[in-house]
Amino acid sequence: MDIMVRSLAESKQEMENKLATETKSRGHLADRVSWLEFERDALAERVKELKQRLPKAVGDVNTCIPALQEFSRKDLQVATHDFDVKWNNCGHGDEHEHLYFGKLWDNSLVMVKKMRDVNTQAIHRDKLKSEVVDKLILLRHPQMLIPLGVCYEDGCLVYEHMAHGTVKDWIACTRQSTWYTRFRLMAEVARGLCFLHSDPLGSGGPIIHSAIRPTNIFLDDKFVAKIGDVDLALLDSEPAQVVETTLKEKKTSRVVANHNSHYVAPEYWESQVFSEETDIFAFGITLLEMLTGNFTNAFEVVEDAIEDDNAFENALDPNAGCWDIDLARRVASLGLRCASYNRRKRPDMAAPNTGILAILEEVAGNVELAASREDE
Structure with missing residues (x-):
């Protein structure tokens, strides 16, 4: 009989210990849930704040993007020897038939690219600006060939000369x-x-x-x-x-x-x-x-x-x-x-x-x- 009583007492104590442990765990979980809810609300407020600041930030970034230098047709004619065929392709093969080697007045070397439509006509100024130039200047990435300048008069883009070709x-x-x-x-x-x-x-x-x-x-x-x-x-x-x-x-x-x-x-x-x-x-x-x-x-x-x-x-x-x-x-x-x-x-x-x-x-x-x- 004593053994049974002792066994029941031990079982009762074990159950009480488990219950206490579970109660403590639930308390920790409740605290954790409260903390996560607090973090969630704080992050939601932060996201809201950032969304409000985003338009201004984008505007600030855009104002920092340097405008392309504008060249006249005469500038590029001088730079490329009047688009001499000998200066055509920059040594890059027939595929770049509208790409010319050039040297500006400050002796900097450039590539001049004639932007032409399907009928080989110069791209209209508005189209060149809105569809190409305004977008290209936003593509700031180390692996993008981005122009240094533009000639709206003759539909050309001016790029830094690539010293090692293609x-x-x-x-x-x-x-x-x-x-x-x-x-x-x-x-x-x-x-x-x-x-x-x-x-x-x-x-x-x-x-x-x-x-x-x-x-x-x-x-x-x-x-x-x-x-x-x-x-x-x-x-x-x-x-x-x-x-x-x-x-x-x-x-x-x-x-x-x-x-x-x-x-x-x-x-x-x-x-x-x-x-x-x-x-x-x-x-x-x-x-x-x-x-x-x-x-x-x-x-x-x-x-x-x-x-x-x-x-x-x-x-x-x-x-x-x-x-x-x-x-x-x-x-x-x-x-x-x-x-x-x-x-x-x-x-x-x-x-x-x-x-x-x-x-x-x-x-x-x-x-x-x-x-x-x-x-x-």
Whole structure:
């Protein structure tokens, strides 16, 4: 009997202890809930305050954006030797037929770009200002080629001269295009493209470039990648449902000029609409071309070689030095997925960890270590 009484007493004590513990826990939880509710209310007030301050902040930012220098037609005629064909293209190939090398009165070097419509006529002042200039000056990003000036009189934009030309020039014409620099440039272009796709103008949608390729990626004097032709992307950026036939023809002629159709995603030919997915397709082809130095059929070359170690190593551009094969294979695999004929299989640009930008940032982060191994 004593044992039963003692057992019951112990059970009672155990239940009382559990009840006390649960009561204490509920008290802690109640305190935590109260604190979270307090934080929620404080954050709501902070959000309300920030929303009230936002219009003024935006206004302050806009007033800090420097206005473009305005040039006269005479200024640019003098700078470019009257748009002499010998000064045409800035050495960047036939694709940039409206791009001229120039030297201003202060001896600074520039690129002068004639903005022309589908009929090769100068873009009207109002259209150039509202659709291109006013938007371009807001796209402040390290990987954007932003104009220094404008000539409304002749429909021209004036850009800083890119000392090292385009990525295609650099790879095809020099032996300084090392593999580790290429990886860094790939990540920089991905950052720029991610920026364009992030609704940078706050207009409710991405800026679709529609002509990503090695000839539209410029290199400044510090070998920093700058995405060009954003001006034309803005000029073409009308909603798909209201795009007129002439504009479609203009877009198509721009992207397939000089046999560049292999950068165009297959779905475009059916829909006549460019999208984030079509930009990713073109970027994938660009990645493969930067790996191989092959600007005609890089996709086919890499696809055939990627499963065989020797074949893959032979497919890489030998002028880039001794590649880190593991990093190169990872980028090649990414490029093939980006250039998949099935747009649903293409990776997302900005997805955490698995997105295009995340992968290329990680590769670029490993480049310095891999390059140091090459020097040992």
